[in-house]
Amino acid sequence: MAKANCPLPTSNLSEILDKYKQSPGSLLEILREAQAINGYLSREVLQLIAEELGIPESKVYGVATFYSLFKTTPTGQYIIRICESAPCHIRGAQDVLATIEKTLGIKPGETTPDGKFSLEFTSCLGLCGVAPAMMINDQVFGNLTGDRVREIINSF
Amino acid sequence: MNLYRAHVLICGGAGCLSSGCKAVLDKFNTELKAHNLQDEINVVETGCIGTCDLGPVMVVYPEGIFYQKVAPEDVTEIIEEHLIKGRYVTRLLYERPASGEQIPFYNEINFFRKQQRIALRNVGLINPEVIEEYIAQDGYLALGKVLSTYTPEQVIQVLKDSGLRGRGGAGFPTGLKWEFTKNAPGDQKYVICNADEGDPGAFMDRSVLEGDPHSVIEAMTIAGYAVGANQGYIYVRAEYPLAVQRLEDAIKKAHEFGMLGENIFGTGFSFDLEIRVGAGAFVCGEETALLASIEGKRGEPRPKPPFPASQGLWGKPTLINNVETFANIPVIINRGADWFKQIGTEKSKGTKVFALAGKVNNTGLVEVPMGTTLREVIFELGGGIPNHKRFKAAQTGGPSGGCLTEKDLDQPMDYESLVAAGSMMGSGGLIVMDEDNCMVDVARFFLEFTQDESCGKCTPCRVGTKRMLEILTKITQGKGEEKDLELLEELATSIKATALCGLGQSAPNPVLSTIRNFRDEYLAHIREKRCPAKVCRALLQYSISSELCKGCGLCARNCPENAISGEPKKPYTIDQEKCIKCGNCLDKCPFNAITLK
Ligand SMILES: Cc1cc2nc3c(=O)[nH]c(=O)nc-3n(C[C@H](O)[C@H](O)[C@H](O)COP(=O)(O)O)c2cc1C
Ligand code: FES
Numbered sequence: 001m002a003k004a005n006c007p008l009p010t011s012n013l014s015e016i017l018d019k020y021k022q023s024p025g026s027l028l029e030i031l032r033e034a035q036a037i038n039g040y041l042s043r044e045v046l047q048l049i050a051e052e053l054g055i056p057e058s059k060v061y062g063v064a065t066f067y068s069l070f071k072t073t074p075t076g077q078y079i080i081r082i083c084e085s086a087p088c089h090i091r092g093a094q095d096v097l098a099t100i101e102k103t104l105g106i107k108p109g110e111t112t113p114d115g116k117f118s119l120e121f122t123s124c125l126g127l128c129g130v131a132p133a134m135m136i137n138d139q140v141f142g143n144l145t146g147d148r149v150r151e152i153i154n155s156f
Numbered sequence: 157m158n159l160y161r162a163h164v165l166i167c168g169g170a171g172c173l174s175s176g177c178k179a180v181l182d183k184f185n186t187e188l189k190a191h192n193l194q195d196e197i198n199v200v201e202t203g204c205i206g207t208c209d210l211g212p213v214m215v216v217y218p219e220g221i222f223y224q225k226v227a228p229e230d231v232t233e234i235i236e237e238h239l240i241k242g243r244y245v246t247r248l249l250y251e252r253p254a255s256g257e258q259i260p261f262y263n264e265i266n267f268f269r270k271q272q273r274i275a276l277r278n279v280g281l282i283n284p285e286v287i288e289e290y291i292a293q294d295g296y297l298a299l300g301k302v303l304s305t306y307t308p309e310q311v312i313q314v315l316k317d318s319g320l321r322g323r324g325g326a327g328f329p330t331g332l333k334w335e336f337t338k339n340a341p342g343d344q345k346y347v348i349c350n351a352d353e354g355d356p357g358a359f360m361d362r363s364v365l366e367g368d369p370h371s372v373i374e375a376m377t378i379a380g381y382a383v384g385a386n387q388g389y390i391y392v393r394a395e396y397p398l399a400v401q402r403l404e405d406a407i408k409k410a411h412e413f414g415m416l417g418e419n420i421f422g423t424g425f426s427f428d429l430e431i432r433v434g435a436g437a438f439v440c441g442e443e444t445a446l447l448a449s450i451e452g453k454r455g456e457p458r459p460k461p462p463f464p465a466s467q468g469l470w471g472k473p474t475l476i477n478n479v480e481t482f483a484n485i486p487v488i489i490n491r492g493a494d495w496f497k498q499i500g501t502e503k504s505k506g507t508k509v510f511a512l513a514g515k516v517n518n519t520g521l522v523e524v525p526m527g528t529t530l531r532e533v534i535f536e537l538g539g540g541i542p543n544h545k546r547f548k549a550a551q552t553g554g555p556s557g558g559c560l561t562e563k564d565l566d567q568p569m570d571y572e573s574l575v576a577a578g579s580m581m582g583s584g585g586l587i588v589m590d591e592d593n594c595m596v597d598v599a600r601f602f603l604e605f606t607q608d609e610s611c612g613k614c615t616p617c618r619v620g621t622k623r624m625l626e627i628l629t630k631i632t633q634g635k636g637e638e639k640d641l642e643l644l645e646e647l648a649t650s651i652k653a654t655a656l657c658g659l660g661q662s663a664p665n666p667v668l669s670t671i672r673n674f675r676d677e678y679l680a681h682i683r684e685k686r687c688p689a690k691v692c693r694a695l696l697q698y699s700i701s702s703e704l705c706k707g708c709g710l711c712a713r714n715c716p717e718n719a720i721s722g723e724p725k726k727p728y729t730i731d732q733e734k735c736i737k738c739g740n741c742l743d744k745c746p747f748n749a750i751t752l753k
Contacts (some may be wrong), residue, residue, distance in 0.1 A: 024470070027452030066454040066611075067435030070391055071393050085356030086551070086601055087513035087587050097742065123438055123609070124393050126359035128513035128585075129171045129208025129520045140399045142174035143209070 012037065013045065027063055028052070031070055037086045040071040076111040076118035078156055082134045084121040087128035096132050099146040101155055117153070160198040163217040167280060169204025169361075169366060170398060172211035174225075179429030180212050182610070187235050203367015205280035207267060208517040210250070215262050222262040223248040241288055241290040252538040253517040267518045269535050272499065274507050275360070275483040276523045279367030284402050287409040289380040290370040296415050298489035299374050299716040303380060303423040308338060311346075311382040315485070316459075317493035319505030324350055325480030325556070325582050325658075327504070327571040330485075333475060336465035337383040340473035345385035347376050348450070348469065348476045349400070351392040352434055352441035354555035357585030358603065360509040361479035363521055365392065365399035368483065369406035373429060375482035377416060378489065380427040383475050391446050393434040403431055438609035442657050443476045445611070447538065456611045457657035478583070480509055500526035504570030512538050514588040515545065527568040530560055534588055539638075545590040550672070553582030556662030558669025559595070566599070578669050594691035595674040598679055599667045606663035618650040624667060628702075631678065632692040634685040641671060641678060693737050696752045702727035704749035711741035711750065732742055 002031040016033045020026040030049060035041050041064055064070045082097055101107055104117055111118040127133035131144025134149075141152055166181050181201055188194045195677040205213050210224035223234065230248060237243045249258045250590055251263050259265050273279075282289035290296070314330030323491055335401060337345060353361040364372065376388045392400050407429055410416035418426045420634055432450050437691075438444045440455040444534060447469050449455035468474020488496045500506050504526040510533055512519050518540030524533060532538065548561040552569075558579035560567065564723075567573050574581050589598065607621045624647050627640050648664030655661045671678060680686045700711070700720075705727040706727050712720040712728055718733045722728030730741070742750040 020253055025450060025452040026447065030431070032433065063452070063454055066456075067437050069434075069436035085192065085605065086555075086598065087357045087585075088355065089601055090514050090587070090589060090593050090598070122395060123436070123605070124358075125206075126353060126362040127174055128357050128511060128587075129357055130174050130211065131513060131519075133174065136394070140170055140174040142171060146706035 011044055015050060016051075017049065018033070021052065027060070028067075029115075031060075035070060037077050037150070039077075040073060042072075045128070046072075070111050074111070074115075077116050078136050079118045079120060080153075081122035081125070082108075083121050083125050083127070083131070085124040087124070088132040091131040093132040095146060096144045099149050100153065103150055106150050117156070158195060158198070158331075160196060161218075162197045164197060164199045164239075165215045165271075165281070166199060166200040167203075167211060167213050167218070169206040169208070169211075169280070169363060170396075171204060171208030172213060175211040175225075179228045180226050180231060180512060183231040184446075186233075186300040187231050191235055191240070193235070193239065195639060198432075200283050201470050202281060202283075203279040204363040204521065205282050206276075206363075206520045206522065207518055209517075214594070216217075218243055221258075221260050222250055222265060222268075224250055226596075227642055240623055251316060253542070265364055266523065267539065270537050271523050272525055273523045274508050275364060275371075275480045275509055275522065277368075277442055277487065279363055280370065282368070283368055284367050285405055287370060287406070290368070294490055295401065295486070296374055296413075298486035299377055299415065300421055302378050302489060303421055308382045308384065311489070311572040312338060314489060314493050314715045315495070318482070318488045319500075319503075320484055320488060320491075320496065320497040321504065322478055322569065322633070323480035323508065323583065325355075325553075325580075328428045330477065331422075333381065333465060333477070334382050337385075337473050337475040340466045342473045344472045345383055345474060346469045346474040347383065347385045348444065348446070348464075348474055349376055349377045349388070349390040349397075349479060349482055350441065350446060350476055350477050351390055352446060352584065353393060353479070354398075354441040354609075355418060355583045355585050356554075356584040357551070357554055358510055358511045359733070360521055360584055362396050362399055363509075364479050364483045365396065366402050369399075369402045370410065371483045371486060372479055373402075373410050373416060374405055375485040376429060377420065377427045379475055379482070381425055385475065386427050388429045389432050389450055390429060390593055391432045391434060391440070391450060393440075394436055395492065400431060400433055405590035434725055437463070437611075438658050439606075439611045443658060444657070446476070447474065454611075456613050457659070459656060459742050461537040462731070465643075480584075496667045499572045501568060501573075501634065503572055508569070508584055510569075510584045510586045513586065514550075514586075515541055515593070516588040517542050521644070526570040527573075529566050529568055531565040533586065534565075538588070541588070541590050542692050545592065546649075547588070548591050548593060549589045549595065549598075551579075551587040551589070551598070551602075551666065552691045553586075553607045553662075553665070554585050555579035556580065556583045556658065556665055558665050559598075559673060561587075561673050578672060580665075592689055592691070592710065594632075594687050595670045595677050596628065596632055596687070596690035599670040599690045602666040603628060603663065606659060610659065610663075614654075614656035614660060616654040621660070621663050624651075624664065628667065631681050632687070633694040634681065634692075636677075636678075636682040639677075639681065641669070644671065678710060689704065690752050693739055696724070697728055698731065698735055698737065698741060699751055699753065700728050700730055701749045701751050704747050706747055706749070708746070710744050710746065714740045714744045716740065 050060040132144045133142040204430040249268045312334045320330045321327040437455045440449045442457045445457040464474045509523045522537045551559045610617045614620045707725040717734045720733045
């Protein structure tokens with residue numbers, strides 16, 4: 001999600017819970033904001049949310065794992081999301097992916113040992129007009145080539 | 157208000173953002189100040205102008221000159237040459253792909269000239285963050301008119317008369333849906349805007365949300381009045397952070413202007429909006445899954461009926477429409493059903509926005525009357541296929557649709573004709589493919605997508621698509637058998653008949669349609685173990701051109717199977733028996749000496 005990886009130093013879990021407790025159906029909002037605190041949803045965080053909302057932990061876990069943008073394991077400071085949809089595919093996304101893998105030494109689903117970058121696939125980013133495309137946190141990049149993607153990564 | 161002698165519209169849509177329009181905009185503002193022109197020339201950051209591949213793009217008025225691929229280094233020249241001396245910067249003008257002829261004027265470029273913009277009327281023209289600009293374009297006029305002079309029944313009648321159908325995929329008549337929701341018993345009702353836009357290759361909703369968010373807010377408020385709802389939700393996918401931000405901003409400003417919230421325009425009608433952000437699940441675009449997601453649950457669809465119009469959000473009657481559907485509505489109210497009805501074809505009224513992606517010269521968004529042919533869209537607006545390649549197919553309807561081929565080029569595109577041609581409208585994504593794309597690979601790719609996005613609730617979709625994917629993968633690896641085609645068709649038919657929601661029911665479509673149109677290509681993979689488009693790596697033979705090879709040995713050092721041998725400074729050779737077709741040598745060779753057959 002949008003602000004998933006920019007830590008919000010001022011907010012903490014109980015504030016988030018207080019804000020949403022009264023409005024029904026806000027589990028997704030709570031999970032999103034909770035994830036923003038340190039980039040992922042730990043077991044303890046999920047437990048606490050379940051307790052506070054008075055719903056089974058299995059349900060909270062079920063929701064958190066249904067959506068691909070919720071993380072239950074730690075992620076890097078920057079999440080590179082490379083689009084794997086057809087329009088990007090037919091304009092050479094595989095080559096871009098290969099360059100990223102080579103540059104960072106990680107495969108999709110992995111994080112660099114220094115914790116700086118995670119690499120992930122995403123569905124269409126709506127940037128098909130400038131395919132192949134990717135996002136790094138909230139920033140969008142298009143018309144990618146091997147050279148350009150190397151330059152971009154080095155600029156972080 | 158200041159009267160400016162020139163306006164510079166710089167596209168701030170996502171496509172141009174990705175190619176660096178922010179730096180151009182900043183440079184423009186500082187350079188204008190440096191030239192002391194800030195009171196004469198107005199710079200506007202607009203939504204998507206449409207030509208994403210040419211970004212960053214800008215239009216300079218009053219002349220209407222279109223500049224493409226503008227870099228910050230070009231800004232001083234544009235100011236000094238164009239804005240001060242009145243001479244266009246010719247090297248930044250648009251060039252017609254086929255002839256290379258330069259076309260300076262925005263409205264003479266086919267891509268723009270052939271469009272009729274209703275849903276996209278303001279996108280690329282106004283600053284989405286300035287509500288006054290929307291109002292100046294007749295924004296909120298329709299809402300005012302409806303609240304002060306129409307009964308809810310009259311609003312619905314206008315929509316029914318207009319013939320507007322849903323732009324989110326199914327093409328259901330919008331007026332009828334509003335009527336069902338209005339007539340459903342219950343005192344609490346909701347209006348929802350489906351802004352999940354999951355179809356790979358479609359980005360029109362994004363463009364409306366980012367470039368003209370007030371049009372959606374206005375239309376949803378009109379809907380609230382017509383169906384009797386006081387609360388609305390906009391469900392936006394998380395992949396669109398800019399859209400979320402623009403919507404939040406627009407909602408806030410609409411509140412400040414008294415066009416949203418309590419007692420709108422002083423008429424006593426109240427309506428409010430909340431944004432709900434998705435979390436990365438394609439199936440949530442399906443309306444019942446979307447409802448579950450707004451309720452904070454796993455986004456799994458449920459069988460219909462009951463339809464959301466009678467039992468929707470928290471069991472209450474709920475109207476769900478797509479972004480583009482909503483964006484049409486204020487104009488229909490302002491200009492009348494009769495005006496709208498004369499655009500388009502007999503059963504498909506109005507315009508449709510198509511997202512051109514893939515192998516086409518002008519990628520981006522075009523809005524054309526329903527019934528425009530595929531040929532016009534791809535070859536006239538889209539400028540044809542790049543690099544003088546041949547058109548092979550266009551996928552419409554995304555992973556739920558099918559492909560159109562050469563024989564369909566002169567088909568008018570509307571809901572019915574597309575279905576008759578074996579595809580569907582879907583949300584209007586148009587992925588163009590040329591001779592270098594392998595249709596078996598494309599079919600496999602789409603299926604992989606739906607398989608991946610299957611929520612797993614029903615067996616036909618969860619297991620059936622997996623079986624199909626295995627077979628397709630086998631074929632692309634050269635292990636296919638002829639009976640596999642029949643098996644694919646059989647599986648496809650039964651999944652279509654038994655899956656729970658539209659995702660599963662339509663998942664086999666790309667496979668069926670490619671088998672129908674490109675049977676020979678499948679057979680080449682199966683019988684001859686050959687990929688005619690040279691895409692499926694396992695079916696290619698790698699060899700080294702003795703003319704181009706300089707004997708550097710890089711390939712041999714990178715071959716994991718030691719299949720390459722030779723002596724330094726002499727051409728190397730590949731042992732076909734050992735080669736596993738990993739493609740390492742191809743990636744590594746500095747002289748392009750590795751050839752594929
Ligand atoms: C798998 C699946 C995904 C869908 N995704 C979307 C979507 O991203 N956006 C959308 O507007 N409609 C989508 N739909 C269609 C919606 O269910 C619904 O028909 C639509 O939002 C109704 O709006 P309309 O009548 O204005 O078209 C999807 C349907 C299915 C089966
Ligand atoms: S397909 Fe990659 S951004 Fe749309």
